Amino acid sequence: MSELDVEAVDDIDAPAGIDAAEYVLYGGKGGVGKTTCAAATALASARDDTATLVVSTDPAHSLSDTLEADIPATPTRIREDIPLYAAEIDPEAAVGEGPLGVEEDALGGVGELLGGDGMFGGGAGGAAGAGQGEDPLGGEEGLLGGSMPGADEAAALRLLLDYVDDDRFDRVVIDTAPTGHTLRLLELPETMDSMVGKILQLRERFSGMMDNLTGMFGDDQDVDAEAGIEDLQELSDRIEHLRGILQDPQKTDFRIVMVPEELSVVESERLLAQLGEFNIPVSTVVVNRVMQDPSEVLGEDVDIAGPNHADCEFCARRWQVQQDALARSQDMFRGHDVRRVPLFAEEVRGERLLSVVAACLD
Numbered sequence: 155m156s157e158l159d160v161e162a163v164d165d166i167d168a169p170a171g172i173d174a175a176e177y178v179l180y181g182g183k184g185g186v187g188k189t190t191c192a193a194a195t196a197l198a199s200a201r202d203d204t205a206t207l208v209v210s211t212d213p214a215h216s217l218s219d220t221l222e223a224d225i226p227a228t229p230t231r232i233r234e235d236i237p238l239y240a241a242e243i244d245p246e247a248a249v250g251e252g253p254l255g256v257e258e259d260a261l262g263g264v265g266e267l268l269g270g271d272g273m274f275g276g277g278a279g280g281a282a283g284a285g286q287g288e289d290p291l292g293g294e295e296g297l298l299g300g301s302m303p304g305a306d307e308a309a310a311l312r313l314l315l316d317y318v319d320d321d322r323f324d325r326v327v328i329d330t331a332p333t334g335h336t337l338r339l340l341e342l343p344e345t346m347d348s349m350v351g352k353i354l355q356l357r358e359r360f361s362g363m364m365d366n367l368t369g370m371f372g373d374d375q376d377v378d379a380e381a382g383i384e385d386l387q388e389l390s391d392r393i394e395h396l397r398g399i400l401q402d403p404q405k406t407d408f409r410i411v412m413v414p415e416e417l418s419v420v421e422s423e424r425l426l427a428q429l430g431e432f433n434i435p436v437s438t439v440v441v442n443r444v445m446q447d448p449s450e451v452l453g454e455d456v457d458i459a460g461p462n463h464a465d466c467e468f469c470a471r472r473w474q475v476q477q478d479a480l481a482r483s484q485d486m487f488r489g490h491d492v493r494r495v496p497l498f499a500e501e502v503r504g505e506r507l508l509s510v511v512a513a514c515l516d
Contacts, residue, residue, distance in 0.1 A: 176407070177400075177406040178327045178328070179327075179408045180195075180440075181429075182410050182421075182422065183412075184214075187411055189220055190502045190511060191411055191442070191495070192217070193220040193329075194515060195512060196327040197238065198515075199325050200237050203236070205323050206237065206325045207229055207317060207323040207326050208221075208327040208328075208329065209241050209314065209326065209327070210241070210242045212330070213331065215244075220502065221240065225240045225241065226241065315392050318399065319395075401433045406434075409438040409439070410425055410426060410429075411440045411442055412442070413441070413442055413443050414475075414483070416478075416479055419483050419486065422483070423486055437490065438492075438493060438515075439487045441480060441483060441492060445473045446460070446473070446494065446497075447460035447461070447496070451494050451495070452510070452513055456510065458496075458498065480494075498510075
């Protein structure tokens with residue numbers, strides 16, 4: 155890890171002349187190289203003297219290793235020579251603060267009824283009383299309906315909402331969690347609207363039981379349920395604001411990352427279609443770990459080892475398989491900018507190889 159002393163972002167003067175942030179998001183299945191691409195993009199951006207924040211919402215926490223720096227959970231400057239800031243959101247820690255940023259019992263105990271671990275459940279216990287054969291809603295669980303995201307996802311989103319609206323940064327690069335988590339977060343506005351309505355129904359039906367419920371599931375303190383519902387609505391509005399940003403191609407560049415394998419091509423096509431359902435434009439598709447000489451990918455000579463297809467039968471056969479997948483991806487993603495990143499002989503960590511990756515993405 156780097157010995158560089160980090161400086162909290164609150165101690166940094168805000169850059170002047172900022173009109174609006176530019177957002178670059180890398181999405182895709184787990185293990186395809188989203189973190190590498192995000193780190194490379196952020197590093198190149200900061201080297202151009204652009205105040206850049208790279209945020210990882212992936213629970214794997216590999217951004218620190220990739221950038222070879224200790225990255226905390228809040229935006230922190232990690233380089234003294236360039237304006238590069240980073241944060242690795244810790245969903246578990248954020249859940250301890252309340253997944254939605256509201257008091258856990260702000261709904262008069264109803265929050266506990268919505269799931270076994272906080273407002274959104276997501277814990278191993280499932281709904282309140284599950285595992286004990288209890289039915290605290292007396293058959294009214296149907297009011298909640300639908301599948302809710304886990305508390306960790308809601309907490310990560312709450313923090314992300316704070317970061318994307320921070321005008322201290324010219325650019326925000328986001329290393330998203332694996333596809334399923336990201337798509338569930340994009341469904342939150344409709345889910346939240348439905349949630350608020352169903353909470354109101356529950357409060358109406360159980361208004362006479364609220365004092366008892368508060369004693370059972372809360373801490374016997376007075377609570378302001380209406381304020382809790384207002385907090386939920388405010389969060390829903392902020393999520394809708396984020397979706398508006400994601401849907402604006404002038405502000406956002408969403409990039410799908412895949413590897414040159416048949417299954418990955420199919421999964422990426424599915425992700426492209428799902429993002430289309432949310433009206434989120436995708437400009438770039440990144441094909442990572444291509445068994446092609448780095449010099450060929452970059453179009454210039456670089457002193458980096460590449461596969462020897464002439465002397466390595468495995469390399470040659472693997473390259474043939476990849477070529478089939480590459481041909482399909484070129485056809486399938488016609489109209490998109492398809493970029494290739496070579497497979498390196500060593501793990502991509504540190505500025506040297508990240509600079510090469512950034513050149514491939516440029």
